[in-house]
Amino acid sequence: MPNRHVDAVVLGGGTMGSAVAWELGKRGRSAIVFEQFQHVHTLGAHGGDTRVFRHAYAESPDYVPLVRRADALWVALEEESGQRILERCGGLELSAPGYVHTRAARLSADEHGIPYEWLTPDEGRARWPQIAIPDDWDVLYSPVAGFLRTEPALRSMMAGATSRGVELRQHEPVTTWGADDACAWVETPSGRFTADRLYISAGPWVARALAQLGLPLHVRRKTLWWLGVEDPGAFAPDRFPVFISDAGQGENYGFPVIDEFGLKTADHSGGDHCDPDTVDRETTHAEAERLIRAIRELFPLVNGDVRRSAVCMYAMTPDSHFIMDRHPDHQNVIIGGGFSGHGFKFAPAVGEFLVELGENPDARPIPILAIDRLMAPA
Ligand SMILES: Cc1cc2nc3c(=O)[nH]c(=O)nc-3n(C[C@H](O)[C@H](O)[C@H](O)COP(=O)(O)OP(=O)(O)OC[C@H]3O[C@@H](n4cnc5c(N)ncnc54)[C@H](O)[C@@H]3O)c2cc1C
Known part of the structure; x- marks a missing residue:
């Protein structure tokens, strides 16, 4: 099968992969999302119907701007999809x-x-x-706190992506990936796909996708x-x-x-x-x-x-803070992982942030979420 080249490929179409896809769709990018199972499942980190949504953030005040942005985007997603996603029960x-x-x-x-x-x-x-x-x-x-309904949230983000031309390939695991200065690529059982940028959002499988980094996950x-x-x-x-x-x-x-x-x-x-x-x-x-x-x-x-x-x-992660950063060896590979049991509420803001990191060379990671804190000294 010949190579296909797109603006972006997304490894993992769960919570954060759906959010990245929605953002790529809104920016008019050509993109393919690879999901090893069906879109929305109970085998990873997003099963169980609901997730707590809160702004007063005990884990660190540094998350508050991100959750505020997520709040606005959840409301926008409800408007776009006509689905009820965020219940503000306090x-x-x-x-x-x-x-x-x-x-x-x-x-x-x-x-x-x-x-x-x-x-x-x-x-x-x-x-x-x-x-x-x-x-x-x-x-x-x-x-202002409450809860999010996970299935309409994920389905609405992915519908917002696919309706704008993003392709979702379900039951198609990425078996290997790589990158050089020119492009990134993934291989799946159906072939090889190249892209300007690769987003890695593999949830519980992220340590496997990043095995060469030896992160303490x-x-x-x-x-x-x-x-x-x-x-x-x-x-x-x-x-x-x-x-x-x-x-x-x-x-x-x-x-x-x-x-x-x-x-x-x-x-x-x-x-x-x-x-x-x-x-x-x-x-x-x-x-x-x-x-x-x-x-x-x-x-x-x-x-x-x-x-x-x-x-x-x-x-x-060892400190329970996320990884939202570029790959240390490949500027065109962007990682969203290690969400440590509290990432769902931020999802659309994570998607937006990761795509900005991928496309804007001046964008910087949030310091507590930068990958270098987890890298062993050279
Ligand atoms: C029990 C529980 C309760 C939680 N409660 C809350 C809460 O109340 N509030 C909150 O904000 N957060 C909560 N969280 C955390 C939140 O749900 C997660 O942080 C978030 O879902 C992580 O998203 P993710 O995209 O990293 O992982 P996932 O949603 O699991 O997505 C990763 C996807 O990548 C796919 N994948 C992996 N490897 C490959 C590959 N090689 N090829 C193709 N596809 C691949 C997987 O199949 C999966 O679909 C909770 C989590 C759990 C488990």
Whole structure:
């Protein structure tokens, strides 16, 4: 098969690959996205229906400009697609004494003028009687937070790309890639494709795609749970926010009830190291017990009924900050990876940022997301 040359190829058509594709489409670029599975699946980092969206960013205030840009782009995507993607039900951050998440979120909100309310536990319990907030916990409520619906988000971004001429090739893994000063190329079972630029957005498979760099990345197996609640109406999005609870039981987070499966919740901390191709996709009774025990302390109306569970993967960097940068050896290869379990909310802003890095030689990476921090000294 003869070579085909396009402006850009995208290795991985998951969350960030869809976002890159949307941005390339909006810029009128010719591009091909290669996805090893079908577009939108449960085998990588985007399964499980919903993702928390929040602006007061405990992980670092440096993410706030990116999430603000993402907010505007999610709204634009809803307008373009006619799909409902972002539900602004509000967000609650809770921390036990000695745990810093909520105070760090407040610092970043103060630095960037993000609206929030700092509540006493009494005020919190009065507003959400279904949450048993202990008397000595920190409580921050953010009215602009909420959650994203993953499937309409990814489908809308990819539709925004393909309707502008970007090609999506599903079930077509990239088996090898390379680059020189003139161009980048990928090979797949159906041939070789060259491009001015290659975007690598391989999610949990990113360490494999970048094996020659030997980056200190690893993948964590994460479980998701949907639990039955007494009085589901009390957990509807108009009465119940997304939450993050930082305490001895872990960093548990969850969502309002939006379907018959009940309250979706998970633990952001921990998780076994795994290989994305051989990860155990079955959840266990013992894992369910552990999570239910922790979550019931805050939500006594959660009953022991596990209605659904799933396994997903985090692509981790050592400092849990992303990689959004050019490849150190190839300026025409741009990397979006290591999203460490908190990347989804930023996706359209990540896509925009990566394409700008690819096309504008003056564009610079955000310092905490630069790849050189992870490179072993020469
Ligand atoms: C359980 C869980 C909960 C999370 N909760 C939140 C949250 O509440 N808020 C938030 O903001 N973020 C959250 N995240 C993180 C967020 O979902 C991820 O950061 C984001 O989805 C990562 O996107 P990605 O494009 O890197 O990976 P993916 O979406 O997995 O996409 C990578 C794609 O690359 C493809 N691929 C890989 N190698 C190849 C190849 N060689 N050829 C072709 N295709 C290839 C894969 O098949 C996959 O489709 C959560 C993640 C998990 C797992």
